[in-house]
Amino acid sequence: MVIAILTVFIMLNVVLKLxxxxxxxxxxxxxxxxxxxxxxxDFASEQSQVTLQTMxxxxxxxxxxTVLLTVETAVCMxxxxxxxxxxxxxxxxxxxxxxxWYPNLLIFPALFYVxxxxxxxxxxxxxxxxxxxxxASVIVFIILGSLGLQKLxxxxxxxxxxxxxxxLLITLLGLIGTANGQILYVPQSEPINLKVLGxxxxxxxxxxxxxxxxxxxxxxxxxxxQKN
Numbered sequence: 001m002v003i004a005i006l007t008v009f010i011m012l013n014v015v016l017k018l019x020x021x022x023x024x025x026x027x028x029x030x031x032x033x034x035x036x037x038x039x040x041x042d043f044a045s046e047q048s049q050v051t052l053q054t055m056x057x058x059x060x061x062x063x064x065x066t067v068l069l070t071v072e073t074a075v076c077m078x079x080x081x082x083x084x085x086x087x088x089x090x091x092x093x094x095x096x097x098x099x100x101w102y103p104n105l106l107i108f109p110a111l112f113y114v115x116x117x118x119x120x121x122x123x124x125x126x127x128x129x130x131x132x133x134x135x136a137s138v139i140v141f142i143i144l145g146s147l148g149l150q151k152l153x154x155x156x157x158x159x160x161x162x163x164x165x166x167x168l169l170i171t172l173l174g175l176i177g178t179a180n181g182q183i184l185y186v187p188q189s190e191p192i193n194l195k196v197l198g199x200x201x202x203x204x205x206x207x208x209x210x211x212x213x214x215x216x217x218x219x220x221x222x223x224x225x226q227k228n
Contacts, residue, residue, distance in 0.1 A: 002173060003056065006069075009170050012198045013076065014104045015145035016163040020083075020156070023147070029103055030142040034135035035113055041131040054118060069174045072106045075099065076167035080160045087156060111138065136166045 018026050057063050082096035111134070118130050153159045 003113065006170060006173050007113055009166055009173065010104070010106050010110045011141070013163065013166045013170065014107045014164060015142060015149060016159060017076070017079075017102075018102050018146040019140060019149040019153075019159055020100070023143075023148070026143055026146045030139040033107065033111060033138045033142065036108055037115055037135040037138065038131050040112055040115060044112060045119055045127045047116055049120050066174060068106060068109075069170060072104060073167040073171045076104065076163055077104055080164040080167075083160050084157065087160075089166050 018029060021029070037129060078095070079099040079102065082093055082099055086092045086096050115131065115134055118134060120132060149159060153162070
């Protein structure tokens with residue numbers, strides 16, 4: 001369940017990052033994701049559910065996942081800081097130019113996980129049909145999600161704040177599953193603490209709400225000062 005939740009937030013984080021890109025760039029990346037799903041179908045169909053469960057209970061594999069999560073979130077947070085500096089100082093740094101084009105590569109293992117789980121669930125359905133519909137859904141999700149966030153949150157600083165919080169939440173979700181250094185794996189005999197998850201989600205929603213309020217107040221005071 002933790003991995004499924006992580007997958008959802010990784011997808012959300014990708015859409016947040018792509019909301020800073022132009023439309024043709026979003027379409028291009030969505031096409032790359034579709035191509036990845038299509039090409040990965042043969043390999044995904046050869047996997048067994050038992051094999052994947054064994055991998056996800058392997059401390060070495062989980063350690064590698066931890067490293068990837070940490071690096072990914074660190075890059076996302078660095079992008080948020082450099083973008084805010086560029087936004088408020090009006091001068092684009094060299095690091096911002098580099099980090100701007102990093103599209104959050106964890107979407108590819110997340111898509112592979114979704115593809116394998118869908119194949120396991122829809123037994124008897126053609127693998128090509130499954131791959132096509134997953135790929136098409138990803139294209140729609142990426143393009144409409146990115147455009148929707150641009151319309152819903154036109155203020156760039158708010159989207160950066162949300163991008164930062166989701167990145168931090170992804171890291172914390174990995175740490176929630178930690179048990180003696182083994183992350184992301186929750187034994188079946190130990191149910192997930194939904195109160196902890198709910199508390200974390202509430203905490204981040206509250207942080208975003210506070211940031212949203214301060215941002216609105218900042219721009220209101222700034223516009224008022226400019227008028228005067």
